[in-house]
Amino acid sequence: MSKALRAWLLLMLIAFTAVVSAQAIDPLPFRDHAEELRFQHLTSELRCLVCQDENLADSNADFARDLRHKVFELMQQGKSDAQIKQYLVDRYSDFVLYDPPLNIRTWLLWFGPLLILIAGGFTVGYTIRKRSRAGTPAAPTDNGDDW
Amino acid sequence: MTPELGQLALILALMLALAQSILPLVGAWRGNRALMAVARPAATGQAVFVALAFVILVWAFLHFDFSVQYVADNSNLQLPWYYRIAAVWGAHEGSMLLWVLILNVWTVALALLSRQLPEVFLSRVLSVLGIISVGFLCFILFTSNPFGRLLPMPPDGADLNPVLQDPGMTFHPPVLYMGYVGFSVAFAFSIAALLGGSMEQAWVRWARPWTNAAWGFLSCGIVAGSWWAYAELGWGGWWFWDPVENASFMPWLVGVALIHAQAVTEKRGSLRAWTILLSLFAFSLSLLGTFLVRSGILTSVHAFASDPRRGTFILCFLAVVVGGSLLLYALRAPKVAGGKAFALISRESAILIGNLMFTVAAAMVLLGTLFPLLGDALNMGKISVGPPYFGLLFPLLMSPVVLLLPFGPYLRWGNSDVPVLKQVLVRAGIAAAACAVLAAFFVQGQLKAIAGVATAVWVGVGVVLYVIKRWREMPPGRRYPAEMAGMLLAHVGVAIFLIGVLLSESLSVTRDVRMAPGQVAVVGGYEFRFDGVTQTVGPNWHAEQGVVTVTRNGAAVAVMHPQKRTYAHEQVQTESSVDPGITRDLYVALGEPMDPSHIEGAWALRLYTKPFIRWIWGGGLFMMLGGFVSAADRRFRVKREADAPQTIATPVQESQA
Amino acid sequence: MSRLLPFFAFVLLAALLGFGIWWNSSHDPTAVPSPLINKPAPSFALPMLDQPTHSVSKESMLGKPYLVNVFASWCFACGEEHPVLMAESKSLGIPVIGYDYKDDPNDAKAWLAQHGNPYDTVITDESGHTAIDFGVYGAPETFLIDGKGVIRYKRIGPLTPDVITQQLKPAIAALEKEAP
Numbered sequence: 001m002s003k004a005l006r007a008w009l010l011l012m013l014i015a016f017t018a019v020v021s022a023q024a025i026d027p028l029p030f031r032d033h034a035e036e037l038r039f040q041h042l043t044s045e046l047r048c049l050v051c052q053d054e055n056l057a058d059s060n061a062d063f064a065r066d067l068r069h070k071v072f073e074l075m076q077q078g079k080s081d082a083q084i085k086q087y088l089v090d091r092y093s094d095f096v097l098y099d100p101p102l103n104i105r106t107w108l109l110w111f112g113p114l115l116i117l118i119a120g121g122f123t124v125g126y127t128i129r130k131r132s133r134a135g136t137p138a139a140p141t142d143n144g145d146d147w
Numbered sequence: 148m149t150p151e152l153g154q155l156a157l158i159l160a161l162m163l164a165l166a167q168s169i170l171p172l173v174g175a176w177r178g179n180r181a182l183m184a185v186a187r188p189a190a191t192g193q194a195v196f197v198a199l200a201f202v203i204l205v206w207a208f209l210h211f212d213f214s215v216q217y218v219a220d221n222s223n224l225q226l227p228w229y230y231r232i233a234a235v236w237g238a239h240e241g242s243m244l245l246w247v248l249i250l251n252v253w254t255v256a257l258a259l260l261s262r263q264l265p266e267v268f269l270s271r272v273l274s275v276l277g278i279i280s281v282g283f284l285c286f287i288l289f290t291s292n293p294f295g296r297l298l299p300m301p302p303d304g305a306d307l308n309p310v311l312q313d314p315g316m317t318f319h320p321p322v323l324y325m326g327y328v329g330f331s332v333a334f335a336f337s338i339a340a341l342l343g344g345s346m347e348q349a350w351v352r353w354a355r356p357w358t359n360a361a362w363g364f365l366s367c368g369i370v371a372g373s374w375w376a377y378a379e380l381g382w383g384g385w386w387f388w389d390p391v392e393n394a395s396f397m398p399w400l401v402g403v404a405l406i407h408a409q410a411v412t413e414k415r416g417s418l419r420a421w422t423i424l425l426s427l428f429a430f431s432l433s434l435l436g437t438f439l440v441r442s443g444i445l446t447s448v449h450a451f452a453s454d455p456r457r458g459t460f461i462l463c464f465l466a467v468v469v470g471g472s473l474l475l476y477a478l479r480a481p482k483v484a485g486g487k488a489f490a491l492i493s494r495e496s497a498i499l500i501g502n503l504m505f506t507v508a509a510a511m512v513l514l515g516t517l518f519p520l521l522g523d524a525l526n527m528g529k530i531s532v533g534p535p536y537f538g539l540l541f542p543l544l545m546s547p548v549v550l551l552l553p554f555g556p557y558l559r560w561g562n563s564d565v566p567v568l569k570q571v572l573v574r575a576g577i578a579a580a581a582c583a584v585l586a587a588f589f590v591q592g593q594l595k596a597i598a599g600v601a602t603a604v605w606v607g608v609g610v611v612l613y614v615i616k617r618w619r620e621m622p623p624g625r626r627y628p629a630e631m632a633g634m635l636l637a638h639v640g641v642a643i644f645l646i647g648v649l650l651s652e653s654l655s656v657t658r659d660v661r662m663a664p665g666q667v668a669v670v671g672g673y674e675f676r677f678d679g680v681t682q683t684v685g686p687n688w689h690a691e692q693g694v695v696t697v698t699r700n701g702a703a704v705a706v707m708h709p710q711k712r713t714y715a716h717e718q719v720q721t722e723s724s725v726d727p728g729i730t731r732d733l734y735v736a737l738g739e740p741m742d743p744s745h746i747e748g749a750w751a752l753r754l755y756t757k758p759f760i761r762w763i764w765g766g767g768l769f770m771m772l773g774g775f776v777s778a779a780d781r782r783f784r785v786k787r788e789a790d791a792p793q794t795i796a797t798p799v800q801e802s803q804a
Numbered sequence: 805m806s807r808l809l810p811f812f813a814f815v816l817l818a819a820l821l822g823f824g825i826w827w828n829s830s831h832d833p834t835a836v837p838s839p840l841i842n843k844p845a846p847s848f849a850l851p852m853l854d855q856p857t858h859s860v861s862k863e864s865m866l867g868k869p870y871l872v873n874v875f876a877s878w879c880f881a882c883g884e885e886h887p888v889l890m891a892e893s894k895s896l897g898i899p900v901i902g903y904d905y906k907d908d909p910n911d912a913k914a915w916l917a918q919h920g921n922p923y924d925t926v927i928t929d930e931s932g933h934t935a936i937d938f939g940v941y942g943a944p945e946t947f948l949i950d951g952k953g954v955i956r957y958k959r960i961g962p963l964t965p966d967v968i969t970q971q972l973k974p975a976i977a978a979l980e981k982e983a984p
Contacts, residue, residue: 063932112510444833
């Protein structure tokens with residue numbers, strides 16, 4: 001990594017520590033509580049690009065505030081959640097989505113656990129089958145300590 | 148001069164760790180008792196020197212020795228003494244020293260409490276722990292020396308990150324490390340068993356209390372971390388599926404599987420290879436967590452400053468320890484499935500299914516955590532994997548576990564009666580359904596909340612029924628052996644946890660409001676009245692402090708004081724105010740004044756009501772308690788005569804192998 | 805064989821982690837590549853810093869390539885980048901537009917007066933609204949836009965002499981080859 005880049009990262013870090021732990025408290029003129037809930041849910045699933053480990057709802061970065069206001073504005077224009085997400089993806093790529101869309105690139109992510117579960121399930125099934133045929137399992141004892 | 152003594156102490160500790168790792172291993176191999184006898188004194192000596200180094204670092208913090216770079220970076224003259232102590236592990240170098248210190252605590256405890264273990268076996272165990280210690284001491288000395296000097300000495304230091312200036316921070320890392328590092332004991336036992344070859348089963352009984360205790364600490368550490376994030380980070384959330392949180396959660400999940408698999412292996416002789424593998428996994432994931440936090444390869448709120456040299460070192464160490472142990476497993480793991488047979492409906496089967504789910508859950512967390520890196524590697528672009536992913540898959544994977552849980556204690560080893568299980572199904576099922584219907588009236592049809600009540604009652608009633616059964620059927624004194632009591636406590640913890648998670652997630656109300664003094668906002672049935680902002684000062688900060696008076700139907704509930712603190716170096720930190728309660732938390736965070744030049748005017752505030760959120764940590768603490776109580780079972784401490792002949796034969800067998 | 809599976813899984817994992825260390829030592833881990841590369845630049849019309857009544861728009865820039873450099877007086881790293889731009893901007897052979905991002909125009913004027921002005925034109929986006937369309941999330945960032953108004957290259961973070969010679973100048977040269 002170049003020296004300048006390193007210095008830049010360091011400076012970014014310094015610049016952000018000042019704001020990173022403050023609050024993202026940002027009262028907006030919602031029409032009703034349902035809209036506020038929708039806004040909270042939507043912004044909590046969007047990732048801030050500046051403080052990359054915070055969602056838009058929690059980040060106090062100036063940039064996050066701008067995007068929150070943009071999301072609010074789009075909601076006021078009657079855009080759906082999907083449209084708002086697409087608006088941000090068009091500009092900032094899939095990175096903004098904490099909920100990765102299912103596509104060829106994320107196939108392994110979404111179905112990997114299922115594959116492991118199936119493979120493991122077969123192994124467990126095989127083991128139980130084998131062990132239940134390995135001999136007569138001891139009849140249930142009732143001595144009380146065998147729990 | 149003193150800091151150099153600290154470094155010298157670490158070098159001496161490294162020498163002793165080398166002796167501890169090499170000599171007893173050679174001794175066990177050659178049957179040389181003199182070499183094996185080195186293990187204990189070397190371990191004790193190493194612990195003394197590491198403790199000395201640790202104390203010297205604490206002393207440097209307490210005495211403001213800013214000529215030590217680490218002290219100057221992480222404390223200043225205004226920092227109160229308790230946070231100066233916590234600052235010892237507030238950043239990378241010192242936290243590694245704490246890691247090694249805790250490893251030494253476990254090693255010495257093991258050396259002292261395991262006098263009944265066969266000499267050969269214990270030598271191998273201590274030797275493995277010595278190898279781990281060598282790795283980490285080298286890591287500290289070569290890449291992360293906490294005693295590096297800063298000359299000329301600055302008149303004052305920087306500051307401990309204000310986020311870390313919280314009682315939770317004094318507590319969270321040591322306890323978490325007790326858990327992480329505690330899994331090294333089960334790991335070392337497994338390696339020793341693999342090396343020995345013949346003790347496929349006996350070691351498990353010796354390892355069990357250590358595993359349970361380590362898991363208890365890990366539970367406690369995670370609870371403390373979650374509580375700290377909730378109270379200090381000011382977002383009111385308790386779990387963020389952040390890479391670093393995941394790093395602590397994976398060993399915990401595998402730990403749950405391990406605790407249960409160990410019970411099977413100890414009591415029935417089954418799943419020997421699997422238990423060994425899980426022991427290796429649990430500690431490997433702890434090491435991986437250390438790697439992820441410190442290598443900087445994943446961005447995270449909690450990550451320490453990254454340095455590729457450190458990442459490379461830990462990766463090499465991981466390759467040696469984890470790669471080596473898995474290779475050893477491939478070569479030496481018991482080949483033949485041993486142990487008593489079991490039927491489909493038996494406790495073994497249920498534990499196997501539970502093990503499967505917990506292991507897959509850990510694998511899912513690992514996949515989700517590392518997937519962004521895989522995205523870079525396969526040139527698929529930047530991908531974020533966050534709470535929506537984990538929050539969907541994790542409950543799906545855990546639901547079979549929750550459904551099976553009430554049956555656990557009723558299932559017998561080997562083969563189980565079906566009628567008694569049906570009885571549990573009916574009773575717990577009716578109770579759960581009845582409570583769900585009742586709950587539906589209170590929670591305005593929130594499905595998640597109803598599910599929370601139903602699953603918690605399902606699990607809880609299952610446990611309570613078993614408690615009653617034991618009470619009726621067994622004579623006093625034999626009703627609840629510690630091992631069983633621990634299991635029941637941990638399972639009750641699951642029920643409490645379910646209530647906490649599902650009710651708080653579905654019923655919490657959050658509002659960002661703009662309030663002028665005297666204005667009232669109603670959130671979740673509580674009236675929050677904002678009474679303005681005053682100035683206040685603390686030991687190393689000054690703050691604007693809001694006064695919020697909470698009432699319910701006119702009756703006073705609480706007066707809350709959320710703050711916006713400014714620390715040295717102008718770091719701003721919000722200090723939320725929480726009014727805790729069994730059925731709900733009230734939570735207020737202070738934002739910014741609407742007009743910065745008029746702090747006596749209107750402010751932005753975030754108000755929350757969080758029903759039952761405390762039950763989340765309550766559940767975690769019950770689980771922790773379960774781990775500790777079962778670890779204390781007398782059965783684990785009594786030496787069984789039957790083990791003796793089996794273990795003495797070991798050296799001979801190994802030379803043949 | 806099945807006993808070797810955990811070992812092989814670990815080898816894969818270790819390879820991935822090793823890749824992560826290598827990757828992060830050669831890339832900025834926080835840089836998020838823009839999806840707008842090789843897509844038409846968003847339309848914009850922003851006032852000029854020194855003549856707020858005049859504005860520069862996408863349409864007015866069509867016809868030949870130009871560089872847009874996002875900067876702000878509040879941005880530390882822009883100070884790092886500034887001397888490089890002062891030295892190199894004239895040698896690029898294309899107009900360099902300064903894009904003053906979320907900044908008070910007076911601060912920006914003072915900043916440029918103090919450090920020198922490497923730009924052919926400076927436009928201001930005080931609210932940062934247009935910057936969202938460009939996918940800007942920090943400063944400095946630099947866009948290379950061709951004569952048809954398509955974004956061809958984006959740099960996140962400061963331009964350095966290395967970046968200019970190894971990435972930016974070849975990209976400009978490629979544009980010139982396309983449309984002589």
